[in-house]
Amino acid sequence: MNQAPLNENDTHANNKNEAAVGHNLQAQKDQQQQQQHAGRTTVTEIITIKEQVPQIREPDVPHPNNQDPRKDPPTSKSNHTVERVNGAFVILARNSDLDSLRPTILELEARFNHRYHYPYVFLNEKPFDTAFKRGIEEVAPDSEIEYGLIPNEHWSYPPWIDQEKARQQRQIMKQKKVIYGDSEPYRHMCRFNSGFFYRHPLLAKYKWYWRVEPSVKFPCEIDYDPFRFMQENRKLYGFTVSIKEFVETIPTLWNTTVKFMEQHKDLMPKNNLLHFVEEKDSKNPGGKSIYNRCHFWSNFEIGSLDFMRGREYNMYFDYLDKAGGFFYERWGDAPVHSLGVAMFMNKDQVHWFKDIGYFHNPLWNCPQGDDHKRLKCTCDPKLSIDIKNKQWSCSLEFKDLPFSPIKS
Ligand SMILES: Nc1nc2c(ncn2[C@@H]2O[C@H](COP(=O)(O)OP(=O)(O)OP(=O)(O)O)[C@@H](O)[C@H]2O)c(=O)[nH]1
Numbered sequence: 001m002n003q004a005p006l007n008e009n010d011t012h013a014n015n016k017n018e019a020a021v022g023h024n025l026q027a028q029k030d031q032q033q034q035q036q037h038a039g040r041t042t043v044t045e046i047i048t049i050k051e052q053v054p055q056i057r058e059p060d061v062p063h064p065n066n067q068d069p070r071k072d073p074p075t076s077k078s079n080h081t082v083e084r085v086n087g088a089f090v091i092l093a094r095n096s097d098l099d100s101l102r103p104t105i106l107e108l109e110a111r112f113n114h115r116y117h118y119p120y121v122f123l124n125e126k127p128f129d130t131a132f133k134r135g136i137e138e139v140a141p142d143s144e145i146e147y148g149l150i151p152n153e154h155w156s157y158p159p160w161i162d163q164e165k166a167r168q169q170r171q172i173m174k175q176k177k178v179i180y181g182d183s184e185p186y187r188h189m190c191r192f193n194s195g196f197f198y199r200h201p202l203l204a205k206y207k208w209y210w211r212v213e214p215s216v217k218f219p220c221e222i223d224y225d226p227f228r229f230m231q232e233n234r235k236l237y238g239f240t241v242s243i244k245e246f247v248e249t250i251p252t253l254w255n256t257t258v259k260f261m262e263q264h265k266d267l268m269p270k271n272n273l274l275h276f277v278e279e280k281d282s283k284n285p286g287g288k289s290i291y292n293r294c295h296f297w298s299n300f301e302i303g304s305l306d307f308m309r310g311r312e313y314n315m316y317f318d319y320l321d322k323a324g325g326f327f328y329e330r331w332g333d334a335p336v337h338s339l340g341v342a343m344f345m346n347k348d349q350v351h352w353f354k355d356i357g358y359f360h361n362p363l364w365n366c367p368q369g370d371d372h373k374r375l376k377c378t379c380d381p382k383l384s385i386d387i388k389n390k391q392w393s394c395s396l397e398f399k400d401l402p403f404s405p406i407k408s
């Protein structure tokens with residue numbers, strides 16, 4: 001599981017690697033689905049709202065690592081509001097994800113959150129059961145934890161979708177062996193993560209979210225507060241890994257996005273980040289540019305909820321939703337978020353958290369050099385996507401893009 005199966009020496013690496021990654025991911029998904037069936041229950045959902053965290057603004061810091069390391073935030077629930085900003089971890093999960101979530105949360109607490117106690121918000125389209133809640137509270141005993149039930153209209157077919165056509169498309173994708181191509185819940189998950197998670201009432205009081213998934217790893221110390229970094233540096237979206245999407249899952253996403261852009265030029269700032277996702281069409285060099293498939297991997301995101309809740313992004317999501325590609329194709333929330341970010345943000349507002357060690361099967365972001373030592377990393381820096389799987393990564397391209405001023 002921890003071995004990235006990509007082969008950098010393969011000149012036809014993309015196709016081959018997609019298959020290897022796909023196989024690996026499919027096996028993992030199958031196992032999760034089996035676990036899910038075993039773990040379903042009908043226990044009534046309880047939403048526990050223990051307290052609200054006020055937003056606190058403090059003086060700017062130029063870089064997180066320049067913070068005084070002696071100034072640790074308080075560690076008890078009673079006085080934690082002095083140091084936190086208004087953020088929360090957001091975790092979409094099934095009851096059956098408990099065993100893969102616990103090690104992730106233990107590590108996140110040990111590497112970062114034992115100093116801050118940022119709250120957790122768990123979301124599920126089915127009620128979380130008592131075993132899940134107990135199991136989570138054991139590994140994050142000092143953090144506030146809330147459990148939310150997803151409204152049915154955020155996890156079901158909208159009326160304009162032809163469900164028979166959607167079923168047929170899943171069959172076609174299954175034959176083509178597209179990763180998760182035949183999965184109906186995966187599509188609801190991608191649509192929910194694209195356009196609904198930030199509308200959940202439990203997130204209404206927060207300004208920042210940090211998305212976490214089961215089984216991910218945080219192999220290094222996180223020695224500053226990334227939420228605060230976002231706020232104080234006027235960032236809106238942060239990522240650790242950026243890669244190219246499986247083209248079979250998004251055949252019409254780019255053209256649909258182009259149509260949206262043509263109708264809504266007024267929504268986009270002049271210095272947007274579209275140059276991160278566009279490339280010349282080698283088959284038609286004089287023609288329109290095409291999607292280079294680069295996207296921020298959304299299994300890790302630290303982002304502004306105000307941006308996600310804002311008019312621009314939601315007009316874009318609604319346009320995509322009406323086009324039907326969440327069901328007729330298999331549009332993922334990662335390219336959807338990324339295209340939204342590219343259209344509506346400047347580069348200054350997007351941050352690569354290169355110094356946050358991270359693993360989601362099969363890719364690593366492992367800090368290099370002095371950072372690796374200082375942050376007591378347990379990952380192998382040579383396995384980092386930008387070293388081992390350069391041909392897949394878009395992060396270095398992101399780094400080299402020109403900066404542009406923040407929209408006034
Ligand atoms: N409640 C709920 N959560 C789900 C469901 N399917 C996926 N998730 C969650 O949605 C997120 C993304 O799902 P993943 O299965 O991790 O999708 P992925 O990252 O593309 O693929 P792998 O991690 O490689 O399996 C994770 O937090 C899952 O726990 C579902 O049917 N119900």
Ligand SMILES: [Mg+2]
Nearest residue numbers: 213214299360
């Ligand atoms: Mg995942």
